[in-house]
Amino acid sequence: MHVLVIGAGGFVGRHLVGRLVAEGVRVTAAGRDPARLAQAVCGVSTIRCDLTQDVADDWLLRLCGVDAVVNCAGLIRDGGRYATVHDKGARALFDACLAGGVGRVVQVSALGADAGAVTRYHLSKRTADDHLAGLDPAGARMDWVVLRPSFVIGRGGQSSALFGALAALPLTPRLGQGRWRVQPIHVDDLVAGILRLLHRDRPIAARIDVVGPEPMTTDALTASMRRWLGLAPVLGVRLPRWLLAAVTRLGIGPVTHESLTMLEADNTGEAEPLIAATGLVPATLDVALARTPATDADRLAARLMPLAPVLRWLLALVWLAGGIVPLAFTPAGTNFALLARAGLNGTAAITALVAGAVLDLAIGLALLARLRRAALAGIGVMLGYTAVIAATMPALWADPFGALVKNAAILGLALAVHVLETDRG
Structure with missing residues (x-):
């Protein structure tokens, strides 16, 4: 075949x-x-x-x-x-x-x-x-x-990533009233069903709902994911529907307006048609998850997912501040005195100040726009800044406020954002 x-x-x-x-x-x-x-x-x-x-x-x-x-x-x-x-x-x-x-x-x-x-x-x-x-x-x-x-659960799936991330939070979020119903099926069972249909020796012309054996609420789904991750139960906090809708409109989370509407609907069906067509009896969610126990990597991924956009916003804030503060808030005398220490005066100093600010703003905006390799570009610019400043103003390494040493932390943040965007593909 x-x-x-x-x-x-x-x-x-x-x-x-x-x-x-x-x-x-x-x-x-x-x-x-x-x-x-x-x-x-x-x-x-x-x-x-x-x-x-x-x-x-x-x-x-x-x-x-x-x-x-x-x-x-x-x-x-x-x-x-x-x-x-x-x-x-x-x-x-x-x-x-x-x-x-x-x-x-x-x-x-x-x-x-x-x-x-x-x-x-x-x-x-x-x-x-x-x-x-x-x-x-x-x-x-x-x-x-x-x-x-219905909801397809398994490693690499968006539904698993979303509910795994919710389950790994210090307080378990309750979506809406927590009573939206889903009937998840594990990807292994879905794939097994497809395989049986491909090998089926009898003709078929049918529409079949593919669901697990039992409906469950979104609260129950989150609890199952938390048990699979090996995390102890924690207190819950309700996220009202209006808040979820606002997040989808802003586009700052993994849930879209379409997926929120689908989540609110009664995502349940009958498992019997699938069983009749394939002979496959889907496993309950807890049993299906138990077939592939969670690892440290699963727990790390679940905890990192909510942080990914936050890290990007924080890094963007650093670059935007680097562009806005010198032009709008720092006294001109202070800027030019600092540039003079780097050997830049007059037109050269003004050009360097404006060019640097524009470059910082561009990187910050690129990060907010989720442009690929924006973080990597920022790393290159930051290393360039650091090399120039270290060569012309080495005394800043001993600055009590860590003017140059803090770049190491920014480097770590930028590397994390770059890796996370690369994994997202």
């Missing part, structure tokens, strides 16, 4: 590719950056695709010799591309699958992408699901199945 996995670099896609390879299945992984994808899913062929641009004809050559296609592509933050990636791009893929003679298509959709869909995320997924089902309603020429998972 030759399986083409779209969105292979994503959370579900990576786990699926790994499991398929372990089962001896021939896999081709598709994504926008094949070179980077090859690093994420080692040992399989990779090809380039772009659901925002590709049409059916683009897919036909890629589908030669492919027996089954699994579409795992999905966005959670970039609402502006939902209509192209989830809907238009997926429809072009499905059209090509039917025309190219692909035997089976598995579409990984989302719980809530049904007649009651209200968010742009769910509506875009539902439109693609409807198109796939409408191509061959009875699956006479091409088997198809739409899987609609």
Whole structure:
């Protein structure tokens, strides 16, 4: 069997590719950056695709010799591309699958992408699901199945990262009233279900909700994650809905307006259709988590996640202050006296003062805009400043306020921000 996995670099896609390879299945992984994808899913062929641009004809050559296609592509933050990636791009893929003679298509959709869909995320997924089902309603020429998972938990997933971070805080946050309901399924069970559907010897044409065996509140989910991390229970603190909404509007947290709306909805379903179609009985969340015990690295990641944006803001504040303070608050005489110690006077001093301030502001704004390598650029500039000052004003090393020594702490902060942004990809 030759399986083409779209969105292979994503959370579900990576786990699926790994499991398929372990089962001896021939896999081709598709994504926008094949070179980077090859690093994420080692040992399989990779090809380039772009659901925002590709049409059916683009897919036909890629589908030669492919027996089954699994579409795992999905966005959670970039609402502006939902209509192209989830809907238009997926429809072009499905059209090509039917025309190219692909035997089976598995579409990984989302719980809530049904007649009651209200968010742009769910509506875009539902439109693609409807198109796939409408191509061959009875699956006479091409088997198809739409899987609609609830919260998918597992290492590398955004839901796990979010609730792991909440669980690791000194006080456990209660989202809203704490009674929003979800029915999480572990990624291992989702992948096992997909694998069974790919190997199924009977035709299938169905939409299946993919949920765990039991609904639970967001409070219970957070508590399960805290137990998995091996942390003792702590007091809770309520985060009212209006506060969560304000955070999503400001874009300063991992939760978006779309994901908050989906979280508020009743994310539950029936597990029986999945069991009937695959014979797989999903594990409860605590049992599924226990299969892969938490490590020190898991606890560290959970504790660092809430700090990542804070570290970036703090570093940006340092650079913005470096640009604003000399121009707006420090007396001109003080600035020029300091620059004179570095051998700069007159026009040269003014040029250096303005250029340095503008450069500091640019780095600060780049950090706030989350531009890649902004922290790395700041490190280079700071080392340059330090070298010049150390050479021209070595006495500052002994300054009681640590004018130069404090740069070591800023260096550490900048390195941390750079590493965190690199891990985010």
